[in-house]
Amino acid sequence: MPDQSSVPAATLTEIRDLLKRLPGPDLEAGSAAEVRQRELLKPPGALGRLEEIAVWLATWQGRAHPRIERPHVAVFAGSHGVASRGVSAYPPEVTQQMVGAFVNGLAAVNQLAAETDADLRVYEMALELPTGDITQGPAMGEEDTAHAMAYGMMAIEEGLDVVALGEMGIGNTTAAAALACGLFGGAAEDWVGPGTGLDAQGERRKVEAVSKALQANAGALSDPLTALAALGGRELAAIAGAVLACRIARVPVLLDGYACSVAAAVLHKADPRALDHCLVAHCSAEPGHARLLQLLDKRPLLDFAMRLGEGSGAALAVPLLKAACAVHNGMATFAEAGVSGRAQ
Numbered sequence: 001m002p003d004q005s006s007v008p009a010a011t012l013t014e015i016r017d018l019l020k021r022l023p024g025p026d027l028e029a030g031s032a033a034e035v036r037q038r039e040l041l042k043p044p045g046a047l048g049r050l051e052e053i054a055v056w057l058a059t060w061q062g063r064a065h066p067r068i069e070r071p072h073v074a075v076f077a078g079s080h081g082v083a084s085r086g087v088s089a090y091p092p093e094v095t096q097q098m099v100g101a102f103v104n105g106l107a108a109v110n111q112l113a114a115e116t117d118a119d120l121r122v123y124e125m126a127l128e129l130p131t132g133d134i135t136q137g138p139a140m141g142e143e144d145t146a147h148a149m150a151y152g153m154m155a156i157e158e159g160l161d162v163v164a165l166g167e168m169g170i171g172n173t174t175a176a177a178a179l180a181c182g183l184f185g186g187a188a189e190d191w192v193g194p195g196t197g198l199d200a201q202g203e204r205r206k207v208e209a210v211s212k213a214l215q216a217n218a219g220a221l222s223d224p225l226t227a228l229a230a231l232g233g234r235e236l237a238a239i240a241g242a243v244l245a246c247r248i249a250r251v252p253v254l255l256d257g258y259a260c261s262v263a264a265a266v267l268h269k270a271d272p273r274a275l276d277h278c279l280v281a282h283c284s285a286e287p288g289h290a291r292l293l294q295l296l297d298k299r300p301l302l303d304f305a306m307r308l309g310e311g312s313g314a315a316l317a318v319p320l321l322k323a324a325c326a327v328h329n330g331m332a333t334f335a336e337a338g339v340s341g342r343a344q
Helices: 012-019 027-039 049-061 081-085 094-103 108-115 142-154 172-184 200-216 224-231 234-249 258-270 287-296 312-330
Strands: 071-078 119-125 162-168 253-255 278-280
Touching (some): 012 224, 012 258, 049 312, 081 172, 081 200, 094 119, 108 312, 119 234, 142 224, 172 234, 224 234, 253 258
């Protein structure tokens, strides 16, 4: 785990410069994977999205025979000042307590990561120092935001086959709803949901908090990175940084639920191609997620009505990628099996 104090100084200007120089896909590897898919012992398209996943993995891993041997689950945790506004069914101290559960192997994501032989790392983002209350002003300054993004970038190691991203932070669906509304417009009601299980009165408080946050930070919304600083959180900034680092290293990414997808959407808003190396693992039960995925033009792999966060949906999708690699690499071609191909 990188030491936050050792993260080199970064600026949002430097982040913007990186976004202007994003590497593209390896089209040669992708084309070779497509050719192999046409030759495999099956009717064209018969394996549906498994075929698409295999080609997508080949394109971003840069090899015609993709593999998932080193899956990595990264969960970033942060504290939010807006949590004091009663926008969650749980108190703010649950963030730190849940990080302890992750570390001790007690949470859902621990079990899901273990089942798929994925390495799980939890990254604490200054949990003792909540971000500013977004209903009163910005969550973070630009320097703090750039530092959190740089920390997320440093969390991406060499040699990973896929990175599944997740988050933990009481109050972060409020921050995510405010950030999504700031990035894509609409009313607060369009983006707010029950989060950890709010009742109707709690949702009304949450809508009010998001509305106030947008008013308090109206001057920061013209740029996606300043919007992230004003309305997001350290863990959301770190996720955006991790997504950016994966793109630079051409590592495929699985995004988890609502908050994680909103964090990544900051990069999409800066460059619509910035999430081409990402798949959305599942559609969260949080209503704003489906709306966001339409705007991002992302079709989730799973829809299990999950809303847990903590990377659980992303970890759950890793076996699908493994299955796609298995059939892509292990199946015989028509010629190898001595089976007649499609009639002309």
